[in-house]
Amino acid sequence: MFVTEDIRYIGVNDHDVDLFEGQYTVENGMSYNSYVILDEKVAVMDTVDAHFGVEWLQNLETELNGRRPDYLVVQHMEPDHSANIAVFMETYPEAQIVSSAKAFIMMQQFFGTDFPERKVVVGEGSTLKLGRHTLTFVTAPMVHWPEVIVTYDSTDKVLFSADGFGKFGALDVEEDWADEARRYYIGIVGKYG
Ligand SMILES: [Fe+2]
Structure with missing residues (x-):
């Protein structure tokens, strides 16, 4: 799905979820948002829920059009964002993984590895140059969990905001x-942040 000339949406809609996080009713489902930035270097922004790994990798492959990703940026380790990290790292063994120091500790716990040979640790104000696009990372602790970073693309003026500004509901449903x-803010973000 087109976002800008270089940024494509590769997320998925979940209409099977009963209770989000086991407690929130979601009549109109949920979306797990992921993006790819196609530049001289290719960066994938987050993954999706475990049930949608195959669909997500297909979405990614379609947008890659034969290219291979250079980076996976992990902004948040909650499984609806991060469940497919290990699958991605196996599928694209030459790619590096970009995330916060705290997230890499969680990765070790979740996946049994923090990908020591392939990891790029970023913190407040770190940048990553892809070519035309430069990504700037901003730490956003407790915009749900303590490891969260958000990412600003100053070329297309896009903020990849993790759970910030999120909502319930799949993207193929029209609703207020x-x-x-x-x-979502009151249940997911506000009570921690
Ligand atoms: Fe979250």
């Missing part, structure tokens, strides 16, 4: 934005 965004 504010109600579900408010409910």
Whole structure:
């Protein structure tokens, strides 16, 4: 899905989920958002829920059009964002993984490895040059969990905001934005942040 000339949406919609995080009713489902930035270097922004790994990798492959990703940027380790990290790293063994120091500790716990030969640790204000696009990382601890980073692409002026500004609801359902965004903020983000 087109976002900008260089940025494509590769996320998925989940209409099977009963209770999000086991506690929130989601009548209109949920989306797990992931993006790819196609530049001289190719960066994938986050992964998706475990049930959608195959669909996500297909979405990615379609947008890659024969290219291979150079980086996976992991902004948040909650499984709806991160469940397919290990699958990605196996599928693209030459790719590097970019994340916060805290997230790499969680990766060790979740996947049994923090990919020591392939990891790039970033913190507040770190940058990553892809070519035309430069990504700037900003730490956003407790915008749900303590390891969270958000990423600003100053070329296309896009903020990849992890759980920040999120809402319930799949993207193929038309519904009022504010109600579900408010409910998501109060339930997921506000109580921690
Ligand atoms: Fe989260």
